[in-house]
Amino acid sequence: MSDTPDAAPAKKKGKMKKILVAVIGVGVLVGGGVGAGLYAAGSGMIGGGAHAGPAEDPNKPKLVPKAEQKHAGEGGEGEGGGDHGGGEGEEAAEGEAKGAPTPAGSGGEKYASNYYAMERDFTSNLQDSAHIVQVGVAVSTPYDDKVITNLKTNDIAVRSAILMALGDTTEDQVFSSEGKKQLQKRLVASINQVLKEKEGFGGIGNVYFTNFVVQ
Structure with missing residues (x-):
C-alpha cells in the first residue's frame, strides 16, 4: 500500500496550528490595546484622568493684573467748562489732555493695588x-x-x-x-489674622497712615 493518503492529515494539522497561533496573536494585541487605553485614561494621559x-x-x-489698575480721575471728574475761558489754544490743549493715556513707567509692581481707607481714626494709649x-x-x-x-464685613473685629x-x-x-x-x-x-479666621483668606498687602498724631 502507498503512504500518500497519510500525508494529507499531517498538512491539515499544520494549517490548524498556524490558524490557532494567528488567533492567539490577535487576542494578545487586542487585550494589550485595551489595557494600554485603560492605563492611559487612569493615569491622566487621556481626558485629564486622576491628575x-x-x-x-x-x-x-x-x-488683579497691573494693566487693570484703577486710576484716579477715571469716570469723568474734571469735565465741564466753567467760566474761566482762556481762548482756543487752551481749549485745544484741554481736549488733547482728556484723550491722553495715563502715563506708565517701566518696572513697578506686577499686580494692581486696590486701596481702601477705613472710615474713622484710631486712638489708643501707648504701652507704659x-x-x-x-x-x-x-x-x-x-x-x-x-x-x-x-x-468691611468684619469691620468691628478688624x-x-x-x-x-x-x-x-x-x-x-x-x-x-x-x-x-x-x-x-x-x-x-x-488684620490678615482676623480675615483668615473669619473668611479663610487674608489678602491685605500693606497698611498706610493717613493721619498720625502723638499727644
Whole structure:
C-alpha cells in the first residue's frame, strides 16, 4: 500500500496550528490595546484622568493684573467748562489732555493695588506711657474687591485688632520712621489674622497712615 493518503492529515494539522497561533496573536494585541487605553485614561494621559486639579473656588479673591489698575480721575471728574475761558489754544490743549493715556513707567509692581481707607481714626494709649496715639489707617491689596468686602464685613473685629496692636506700641516706635514701619507690618499681620479666621483668606498687602498724631 502507498503512504500518500497519510500525508494529507499531517498538512491539515499544520494549517490548524498556524490558524490557532494567528488567533492567539490577535487576542494578545487586542487585550494589550485595551489595557494600554485603560492605563492611559487612569493615569491622566487621556481626558485629564486622576491628575486633574480640583475646581477653583469662584468665591476666592483673584489677583488683579497691573494693566487693570484703577486710576484716579477715571469716570469723568474734571469735565465741564466753567467760566474761566482762556481762548482756543487752551481749549485745544484741554481736549488733547482728556484723550491722553495715563502715563506708565517701566518696572513697578506686577499686580494692581486696590486701596481702601477705613472710615474713622484710631486712638489708643501707648504701652507704659502717658502719651496717646491717634492714627488714620488705609490698606491696599493686590486682589479684587472681595478682600475689601471681607474687611468691611468684619469691620468691628478688624478695628479691635488694630486697637490692640496700637496698645502694644511703645514711644520709641511712634517717634521714629523705622518704628512706624514696624508698626505697619504688625497691623498688616493683625488684620490678615482676623480675615483668615473669619473668611479663610487674608489678602491685605500693606497698611498706610493717613493721619498720625502723638499727644
